[in-house]
Amino acid sequence: VGCDRSKNLVDICGEKNFQAFVCDALSVPIRSGSCDACISIAVIHHFSTAERRLATIRELVRLLRPGGTALIYVWAMEQEYKNQKSKYLKEKNGSKDKEEEINTDMARRPQSGQVSDSSSQDSARSDQLLHDSEVKGCDAKPGVDSRLPVHTNRTSFHSQDLLVPWHLKSGTKKKGEGVDMVPSPAGSKDSQELSPVFHRYYHVFSEGELEAVCRSLDCVRVQRSYYDQGNWCVVLEKL
Numbered sequence: 001v002g003c004d005r006s007k008n009l010v011d012i013c014g015e016k017n018f019q020a021f022v023c024d025a026l027s028v029p030i031r032s033g034s035c036d037a038c039i040s041i042a043v044i045h046h047f048s049t050a051e052r053r054l055a056t057i058r059e060l061v062r063l064l065r066p067g068g069t070a071l072i073y074v075w076a077m078e079q080e081y082k083n084q085k086s087k088y089l090k091e092k093n094g095s096k097d098k099e100e101e102i103n104t105d106m107a108r109r110p111q112s113g114q115v116s117d118s119s120s121q122d123s124a125r126s127d128q129l130l131h132d133s134e135v136k137g138c139d140a141k142p143g144v145d146s147r148l149p150v151h152t153n154r155t156s157f158h159s160q161d162l163l164v165p166w167h168l169k170s171g172t173k174k175k176g177e178g179v180d181m182v183p184s185p186a187g188s189k190d191s192q193e194l195s196p197v198f199h200r201y202y203h204v205f206s207e208g209e210l211e212a213v214c215r216s217l218d219c220v221r222v223q224r225s226y227y228d229q230g231n232w233c234v235v236l237e238k239l
Helices: 007-015 050-063 099-103 117-136 189-193 209-215
Strands: 002-004 020-022 035-041 064-075 161-168 197-203 220-228 231-238
Touching: 002 007, 007 020, 035 050, 050 064, 050 209, 064 209, 209 220, 209 231
Parallel strands: 002 020, 035 064
Antiparallel strands: 064 231, 161 197, 220 231
């Protein structure tokens, strides 16, 4: 059984005869202790506070029966590990997007101060959107720059908390299908012509961070913690 925040993705699962429903990872409508195993891939790094990320893992564990296991994948701050670059860094800006890269959040991501001249239009739009959100924020303190950096695609991370620009894909979907949100390479023809640009929040995890969060729960045991192609991964067991 699968669940996702996106109704369009859930509808695709239904078309393929898979069981899936729309829900929030912080509140999954499944009975406690009813799952043998749970998988969370590229989800938890989208929650914007440490408290919410911990709550998401706690909710995942709630679903497990005693002895049940969970696999968690999050995007890593370290895109070069043990002298080897991840696939994300190796991919060149002009390479063609692959569907599996998009589905696993391994997609192109345009950081402020690192945007090339050819993508200045996107940069200006990004800065304006970030400025607007800052001005409208009722909780913002005067004189405090609360803007998040906008990541440059296929580069190393310089901040753990950042925004990733996503461009609305042109109308290539068949009638009745949902609209895909996919990123375009900075400076490409698509990035200059398509609008608007949407920003998606990411918290990239540093080495040991995900494992430490899991170990903070007294009802789990970390079976394995490892690095996999630019992601930090944990396999845990419910006690």
